[in-house]
Amino acid sequence: MESLSPAIEIRALHKxxxxxxxxxxxxxxxxxxxxxxxxxxxxxxxxxxxxxVLDLIRPDSGQMRVLGIxxxxxxxxxxxxxxxxxxxxxxxxxxxxxDQLRYLAELRGNTVEWRYVERLAQRFDLNLGLxxxxxxxGNKQKVGIVQALMQRSNLLILDEPTSGLDPxxxxxxxxxxxxxxxxxxxxxxxxxxxxxxxxxxxxxxxIRKGVIVETVTPEAxxxxxxxxxxxxxxxxxxxxAFTQLAGIKVLPQDRERTLRFEISGEMGAFIKTLSRFTVxxxxxxxxxxEEAFMAYYQEGV
Amino acid sequence: xxxxxxxxxxxxxxxxIGWGIGLFVYTLMMMALFETVAGVGLAYMTFIDAFPEEMxxxxxxxxxxxxPVGYLDTYFFSYINIIxxxxxxxxxxxxxxxxEEDGVLDLTMAYPISRAALFWARVxxxxxxxxxILLAAIAGWLLVPKVxxxxxxxxxxxxxxxxxxxxxxxxGGLALLLSLVLPSVKAASGAAGGLMVANYLLNALANxxxxxxxxxxxxxxxxxxxGGAVDELNWxxxxxxxxxxxxxxLLAWWRFSARDIRVGGEAGWELPSWLTLKRQxxxxxxx
Numbered sequence: 001m002e003s004l005s006p007a008i009e010i011r012a013l014h015k016x017x018x019x020x021x022x023x024x025x026x027x028x029x030x031x032x033x034x035x036x037x038x039x040x041x042x043x044x045x046x047x048x049x050x051x052x053v054l055d056l057i058r059p060d061s062g063q064m065r066v067l068g069i070x071x072x073x074x075x076x077x078x079x080x081x082x083x084x085x086x087x088x089x090x091x092x093x094x095x096x097x098x099d100q101l102r103y104l105a106e107l108r109g110n111t112v113e114w115r116y117v118e119r120l121a122q123r124f125d126l127n128l129g130l131x132x133x134x135x136x137x138g139n140k141q142k143v144g145i146v147q148a149l150m151q152r153s154n155l156l157i158l159d160e161p162t163s164g165l166d167p168x169x170x171x172x173x174x175x176x177x178x179x180x181x182x183x184x185x186x187x188x189x190x191x192x193x194x195x196x197x198x199x200x201x202x203x204x205x206x207i208r209k210g211v212i213v214e215t216v217t218p219e220a221x222x223x224x225x226x227x228x229x230x231x232x233x234x235x236x237x238x239x240x241a242f243t244q245l246a247g248i249k250v251l252p253q254d255r256e257r258t259l260r261f262e263i264s265g266e267m268g269a270f271i272k273t274l275s276r277f278t279v280x281x282x283x284x285x286x287x288x289x290e291e292a293f294m295a296y297y298q299e300g301v
Numbered sequence: 302x303x304x305x306x307x308x309x310x311x312x313x314x315x316x317x318i319g320w321g322i323g324l325f326v327y328t329l330m331m332m333a334l335f336e337t338v339a340g341v342g343l344a345y346m347t348f349i350d351a352f353p354e355e356m357x358x359x360x361x362x363x364x365x366x367x368x369p370v371g372y373l374d375t376y377f378f379s380y381i382n383i384i385x386x387x388x389x390x391x392x393x394x395x396x397x398x399x400x401e402e403d404g405v406l407d408l409t410m411a412y413p414i415s416r417a418a419l420f421w422a423r424v425x426x427x428x429x430x431x432x433x434i435l436l437a438a439i440a441g442w443l444l445v446p447k448v449x450x451x452x453x454x455x456x457x458x459x460x461x462x463x464x465x466x467x468x469x470x471x472x473g474g475l476a477l478l479l480s481l482v483l484p485s486v487k488a489a490s491g492a493a494g495g496l497m498v499a500n501y502l503l504n505a506l507a508n509x510x511x512x513x514x515x516x517x518x519x520x521x522x523x524x525x526x527x528g529g530a531v532d533e534l535n536w537x538x539x540x541x542x543x544x545x546x547x548x549x550x551l552l553a554w555w556r557f558s559a560r561d562i563r564v565g566g567e568a569g570w571e572l573p574s575w576l577t578l579k580r581q582x583x584x585x586x587x588x
Contacts, residue, residue: 075415
């Protein structure tokens, strides 16, 4: 029966902290063997959902099954099959990295292959001999990544796994997650960075204010990718040439010989039109996820 | 569970080594000085007679300091309870919640260890740590060759430390329970420590004013024998204190097993709702 059940199944999950309603009926199903992105702005309920799944906190109501097991009925059985990286990773500052990992491996009953831990440390450029208190935020995050991967669990639950890492290391982590998926694991990871989720997820749930707004494919995320572009031209250019393009919104002008745009979706047509003019400067910024949501759902949903 | 027990003992080893060495040296020195102090005799008794009456509340065996019972009570059991109590209250309050405040417990509890295993492994490690400290103190008493006037058997000396252990476990259990109810380690250690000191003072005053015994008999220090246990250990008192310690620890376990593991950013660092019902009701009535 277990092999047929989804990796994670959550129904009508509610959780409040006093008067704050953190989750207001989360429904999501994650199939085995997929990389599932959990996207939402800060405070949307990503971490609360994950912590309910691991029985670190108890929901007010709702049902959950993790690999066919109810985490409230048998949390240890769930945790035997799951590796977790917390969003706010804190480690025992007095320990060396190797001692911290050995302690965590002991909690798993010493089923971790230490050579594999050393290989992971080498891959993520992590010195096992250093004390935790001497590590930078990025290196602490690497310890978190290694401890999550060292067990080769059936299910990886990672809360903002690339937080604090440099771009190269972020890519290495995302690559490692893809490899874990290829080896048969399910990866459930949260993020507030659209491009990161888009890069590796098979499916994405978007959570906002404690409710799953939508479950989409990465392609659909592209439509949400709004960008703000400021273009300075050599000569005065009117916005007429751009107003007819799909997905382009002309913003109020703030300087001479400069136009501002908000672009959603593909940029090909915009760049083609832009090439007809002499461009002196071009600045582009990606808005926050919350702004992207607002634009995508037109302030309403 | 073994991994967690070992890890907790590792965290407590600084306290065990520091307190253990300190108490070992102290008891070693006091044992070596017994013959000298006991031999002072009449002159010292005259000096003691000049002490204010209130002193007798804190040191009830002061007039017997030339005997092993009075000596042990006056120089060890009568105040080591409050000194080691401070250690135990801190240890109890930090045992679970320090890791929670530091954000470390979130990761630990995501590993395949049940809340029961984690809780009892840590409690067992704390009991081991405090027992080791007391054993170091006992070693100090035992290592000095005994003089003729030291008439106490080793067995009686060992048993006399049991009420101290029970009292420490009781206040450690109280601090542990409060840490799981109150919003922080500081609040829990402050409350438990305050109750312990208040009880210590009440007990001393009750030794001077019998009317206070009516209240004092409901407090742990009333059942703490101190040097009196050297003469004859009251097993019923000892069992009562150990039972109370176990009850407090069981309540702490019940609380820990039922509540959320807190992390920063979530509204977990507040008094539990059942403690704030009255305030909420008042607020609602006011609306």
